[in-house]
Amino acid sequence: MSLQDTSQVSNCSAMSDVLNRIGDKWSVMVVGMLGRNGTLRFNELKRMINGVSQRMLTLTLRNLERDGLVTRTIYPEVPPRVEYSLTELGKTLQGPISALWDWSAENHFAIVEARAIYDLRQDATAAAEPRKIAYARG
Amino acid sequence: MSLQDTSQVSNCSAMSDVLNRIGDKWSVMVVGMLGRNGTLRFNELKRMINGVSQRMLTLTLRNLERDGLVTRTIYPEVPPRVEYSLTELGKTLQGPISALWDWSAENHFAIVEARAIYDLRQDATAAAEPRKIAYARG
DNA sequence: CGGTATCCATTTGGATACTG
DNA sequence: CAGTATCCAAATGGATACCG
Numbered sequence: 001m002s003l004q005d006t007s008q009v010s011n012c013s014a015m016s017d018v019l020n021r022i023g024d025k026w027s028v029m030v031v032g033m034l035g036r037n038g039t040l041r042f043n044e045l046k047r048m049i050n051g052v053s054q055r056m057l058t059l060t061l062r063n064l065e066r067d068g069l070v071t072r073t074i075y076p077e078v079p080p081r082v083e084y085s086l087t088e089l090g091k092t093l094q095g096p097i098s099a100l101w102d103w104s105a106e107n108h109f110a111i112v113e114a115r116a117i118y119d120l121r122q123d124a125t126a127a128a129e130p131r132k133i134a135y136a137r138g
Numbered sequence: 139m140s141l142q143d144t145s146q147v148s149n150c151s152a153m154s155d156v157l158n159r160i161g162d163k164w165s166v167m168v169v170g171m172l173g174r175n176g177t178l179r180f181n182e183l184k185r186m187i188n189g190v191s192q193r194m195l196t197l198t199l200r201n202l203e204r205d206g207l208v209t210r211t212i213y214p215e216v217p218p219r220v221e222y223s224l225t226e227l228g229k230t231l232q233g234p235i236s237a238l239w240d241w242s243a244e245n246h247f248a249i250v251e252a253r254a255i256y257d258l259r260q261d262a263t264a265a266a267e268p269r270k271i272a273y274a275r276g
Numbered sequence: 277c278g279g280t281a282t283c284c285a286t287t288t289g290g291a292t293a294c295t296g
Numbered sequence: 297c298a299g300t301a302t303c304c305a306a307a308t309g310g311a312t313a314c315c316g
């Protein structure tokens with residue numbers, strides 16, 4: 001099976017399944033952070049990932065652990081310490097995620113701009129229309 | 139500003155914003171399909187993307203159009219024909235998306251496997267535990 | 277510190293019916 | 297063909313309180 005073959009319509013369900021996990025915002029953030037920093041504690045991650053709630057971070061980490069992308073190490077101390085890092089599999093995901101991250105950094109402004117233009121157009125055409133539904137059943 | 143600099147904590151909100159759009163399943167699928175096939179009609183996309191509803195495909199395409207990633211061309215015929223393709227900006231997203239797609243194809247099985255193992259462990263430890271809550275308020 | 281449990285508002289998205 | 301509109305069930309996720 002050649003490598004180029006991945007461009008076929010097949011694997012659509014695999015992609016779909018994978019995306020359900022790593023396609024979500026928090027997962028990408030966690031992998032990104034762990035990729036850069038190697039090992040992080042729960043609250044370190046929480047502080048670094050802007051806006052994540054404790055609940056969501058916990059869920060995200062559990063799912064990543066379940067999928068074999070992240071390891072969780074508990075140190076039985078008081079107060080407890082739990083450290084997270086990427087597995088070997090998780091590290092291979094770093095490349096694709098980084099690419100996405102870089103793309104975001106490079107093109108975020110273009111997107112924001114495109115949105116503004118699109119919205120202006122919508123407003124303009126909406127205003128140009130002769131008031132759509134009024135008078136119905138009058 | 140050097141390219142390596144994107145590895146800083148900054149751009150977290152840009153990434154977050156971008157992920158809200160392209161991090162969702164259907165968007166990735168649409169960009170993937172349009173990237174491969176160049177130009178596609180609405181129902182062609184619908185048939186190629188397994189499981190997408192008409193509603194979701196419409197919403198996804200509108201959002202991608204709004205973000206400047208996809209163009210929408212209407213041909214005033216009967217029956218109507220509407221064609222979608224990637225913009226230049228959209229094409230630059232192809233690289234990152236392809237990388238993710240290839241990664242999915244390569245590692246899907248490893249993930250499924252990891253899940254199975256994780257779930258087995260959970261079941262095992264659950265069974266090993268001495269019945270957690272019972273007798274409370276007895 | 278690193279969680280879990282519960283509640284509840286909001287969002288999401290499929291199903292269905294209708295339209296130019 | 298390519299949508300739009302509406303309804304409604306289910307999933308999502310924040311807030312809060314409590315625990316080892």
